Amino acid sequence: MARFIIRRLLQMVGVVFVLSLLLFFWLRSLPGGTVSAILGERATPETRAALTKALGLDQPIWVQYGKFLGRAVRGDFGASTKVLPGADAFDIFLTRFPATVELSFFALLIAVVLAIPLGYLSARRANSPLDSGLVIVSLVGVAVPVFFLAFLLKYQLAVEHNVFPVSGRQDNLNCTRVTNFFVLDGLLTRELDCSVSALKHLVLPSVALATIPFAVIYRITRASVLEVLGEDYVRTAESKGLTARVIRGRHVLRNALLPVVTTIGLQTGGLLAGAVLTEKVFNWGGIGNALADAFQFRDYSVLQVLILAAAGIYVIINLLVDISYAVIDPRVRTR
Amino acid sequence: MSPANPMNRRKDRIDELAATSGGGTATLVREAGAVDEKPGVSLIASAWKRLRRNPVFLIGATISLLFVVLALVSPFIAPHDPAVGYLLDKVRPQSNPVPGPEPGFPLGADDVGRDLLSRLIVGSQQTLLVGVVATLFGLAGGLVLGILAGAFGGWVDALVMRVVDVLLSIPSLLLAFSIAALATRATQLTVIIAVAAVQVPIFARLLRGSLLAQRHSDHVLAARALGVTERAVVFRHMLPNALGPVIVQSTLVLATSIIDAAALSFLGLGNPNDRRPEWGQMLGRAQQYIYDSPHLAVYPALCIIFVALGFTLMGESLREALDPKSRR
Numbered sequence: 001m002a003r004f005i006i007r008r009l010l011q012m013v014g015v016v017f018v019l020s021l022l023l024f025f026w027l028r029s030l031p032g033g034t035v036s037a038i039l040g041e042r043a044t045p046e047t048r049a050a051l052t053k054a055l056g057l058d059q060p061i062w063v064q065y066g067k068f069l070g071r072a073v074r075g076d077f078g079a080s081t082k083v084l085p086g087a088d089a090f091d092i093f094l095t096r097f098p099a100t101v102e103l104s105f106f107a108l109l110i111a112v113v114l115a116i117p118l119g120y121l122s123a124r125r126a127n128s129p130l131d132s133g134l135v136i137v138s139l140v141g142v143a144v145p146v147f148f149l150a151f152l153l154k155y156q157l158a159v160e161h162n163v164f165p166v167s168g169r170q171d172n173l174n175c176t177r178v179t180n181f182f183v184l185d186g187l188l189t190r191e192l193d194c195s196v197s198a199l200k201h202l203v204l205p206s207v208a209l210a211t212i213p214f215a216v217i218y219r220i221t222r223a224s225v226l227e228v229l230g231e232d233y234v235r236t237a238e239s240k241g242l243t244a245r246v247i248r249g250r251h252v253l254r255n256a257l258l259p260v261v262t263t264i265g266l267q268t269g270g271l272l273a274g275a276v277l278t279e280k281v282f283n284w285g286g287i288g289n290a291l292a293d294a295f296q297f298r299d300y301s302v303l304q305v306l307i308l309a310a311a312g313i314y315v316i317i318n319l320l321v322d323i324s325y326a327v328i329d330p331r332v333r334t335r
Numbered sequence: 336m337s338p339a340n341p342m343n344r345r346k347d348r349i350d351e352l353a354a355t356s357g358g359g360t361a362t363l364v365r366e367a368g369a370v371d372e373k374p375g376v377s378l379i380a381s382a383w384k385r386l387r388r389n390p391v392f393l394i395g396a397t398i399s400l401l402f403v404v405l406a407l408v409s410p411f412i413a414p415h416d417p418a419v420g421y422l423l424d425k426v427r428p429q430s431n432p433v434p435g436p437e438p439g440f441p442l443g444a445d446d447v448g449r450d451l452l453s454r455l456i457v458g459s460q461q462t463l464l465v466g467v468v469a470t471l472f473g474l475a476g477g478l479v480l481g482i483l484a485g486a487f488g489g490w491v492d493a494l495v496m497r498v499v500d501v502l503l504s505i506p507s508l509l510l511a512f513s514i515a516a517l518a519t520r521a522t523q524l525t526v527i528i529a530v531a532a533v534q535v536p537i538f539a540r541l542l543r544g545s546l547l548a549q550r551h552s553d554h555v556l557a558a559r560a561l562g563v564t565e566r567a568v569v570f571r572h573m574l575p576n577a578l579g580p581v582i583v584q585s586t587l588v589l590a591t592s593i594i595d596a597a598a599l600s601f602l603g604l605g606n607p608n609d610r611r612p613e614w615g616q617m618l619g620r621a622q623q624y625i626y627d628s629p630h631l632a633v634y635p636a637l638c639i640i641f642v643a644l645g646f647t648l649m650g651e652s653l654r655e656a657l658d659p660k661s662r663r
Binding site: 156 | 445497498501508513515519625626636643
């Protein structure tokens with residue numbers, strides 16, 4: 001097991017190295033470049049040359065890459081220019097990250113809690129009206145642009161009918177901040193109204209964000225259970241006279257859930273991309289929202305820290321999924 | 336190929352598709368076909384036989400066909416020029432900015448007085464273009480990389496797949512945003528390139544998986560033994576057998592690229608020139624007036640959902656039909 005994790009970590013180092021190279025060249029190729037981004041288009045040639053030298057942009061490319069790596073490791077990405085002018089880009093990431101984690105957590109919770117039982121039910125009653133209906137819902141779920149669904153929910157349930165709040169993470173209640181996970185903070189400080197307010201704000205964005213993971217996890221669960229139900233060992237278990245309960249739990253679900261675990265991990269990593277769109281609609285104040293603004297207004301320092309963070313999170317989640325996979329399925333470790 | 340290969344789970348999923356969903360090796364097909372079908376029925380013929388009776392496929396194919404026909408004839412059936420602001424003097428910047436329906440303009444007009452119905456009809460053209468060209472670009476890139484990796488193996492394979500793995504380690508929509516941000520001035524082409532680029536690594540892995548699965552199969556061995564040149568083995572014997580999953584994936588990508596292009600417009604990374612309308616662009620731009628005139632967003636969104644659903648239904652039923660396992 002330890003050997004597996006070490007090997008897996010070494011592979012991750014390779015991926016991160018290539019990623020950093022890609023990010024470095026991506027940043028250099030962004031239109032306008034760093035100098036124009038800081039000084040604007042109208043700077044005199046002298047000031048431009050001075051800044052070029054100050055930033056070390058006149059040095060050989062591998063020296064620049066080395067310095068870039070050094071800054072990245074120290075979390076020094078410069079100040080934001082447009083999203084929150086003057087604020088340190090890395091601080092923006094740190095303060096906003098909990099908001100996105102909270103949103104993603106609830107979205108994934110909704111998706112998993114609904115998708116796995118429904119996928120299982122669908123497979124057990126394959127080709128029934130329930131099954132066909134759910135398959136259609138899952139296909140439509142993938143075909144709807146996330147930001148449009150988010151808007152529809154917001155318009156119907158927050159603007160037209162005042163069921164849920166329109167935007168933001170919490171009402172203005174003067175809540176104490178501990179971890180910046182607002183639901184958790186309310187529980188920790190016994191300010192339950194804060195938690196309730198945060199939960200109300202969470203409903204619409206997390207439902208919007210949950211649609212795609214729900215559709216994908218549902219379909220994988222359905223397909224996987226269907227496949228396992230046809231396996232010989234299930235028939236053997238039935239012919240041995242085992243109870244339906246044992247067969248479902250031990251033989252069917254345990255085997256069918258392997259690919260589902262993989263899919264859940266993958267969807268977790270991908271949530272961030274959906275969060276960019278959902279957070280923008282609900283003005284959520286997480287890193288997705290900041291990323292959307294950074295793209296729109298071309299705030300390069302915020303862009304680089306957030307893209308690096310997004311890729312890093314994705315890589316780490318993949319690592320965790322692989323390790324959990326190795327724990328569940330011993331065959332993985334030996335290969 | 337082993338599903339246990341770590342690194343990234345998405346690639347395993349892609350490899351699984353490559354291995355299972357049709358086009359597979361000749362032996363697989365023969366074994367599966369031997370169960371209840373006469374010998375000599377090709378995979379495609381038997382797939383077609385099943386598709387013809389599959390309502391899901393028929394619905395998907397009908398929607399897709401309608402969409403393509405609409406795109407082709409749209410300039411002739413649109414009641415007005417989509418680029419002319421007929422109702423410009425009825426746009427009210429303050430109270431209700433967008434002109435409502437009136438005789439000759441059944442859906443009203445957009446924020447600069449252009450006929451909404453005509454823009455929706457003509458918009459099918461650019462939308463189809465985005466979907467098809469993005470899919471073709473993604474397919475072309477994936478074919479080149481996949482063939483390099485799958486047919487040659489060795490260090491070429493290792494190098495290509497490292498890069499592909501890294502690209503797959505970035506959430507795909509985020510990668511599209513990042514590539515679109517590289518454009519100094521966004522155009523329809525930069526949108527297409529951004530949307531297509533994220534498909535390249537997926538197609539590459541898919542194709543490599545299919546090709547690798549065949550390298551030691553009987554029909555390739557037989558072709559080699561007969562002295563067929565290496566190039567002919569790859570292009571005439573291996574590639575045609577690997578195309579099944581690629582075709583399925585292409586159908587699905589037609590849908591995702593149209594949706595992704597809409598997301599780019601939503602973030603302001605889309606094509607700013609709207610003389611030639613495109614549904615994603617219309618949907619993205621409609622956000623400015625979303626509370627006063629939600630219909631500006633709802634119509635193009637419904638069009639996108641409808642078409643994306645059509646392509647997806649077609650792709651999913653194709654996947655099922657081309658899967659040798661489903662013959663049983």
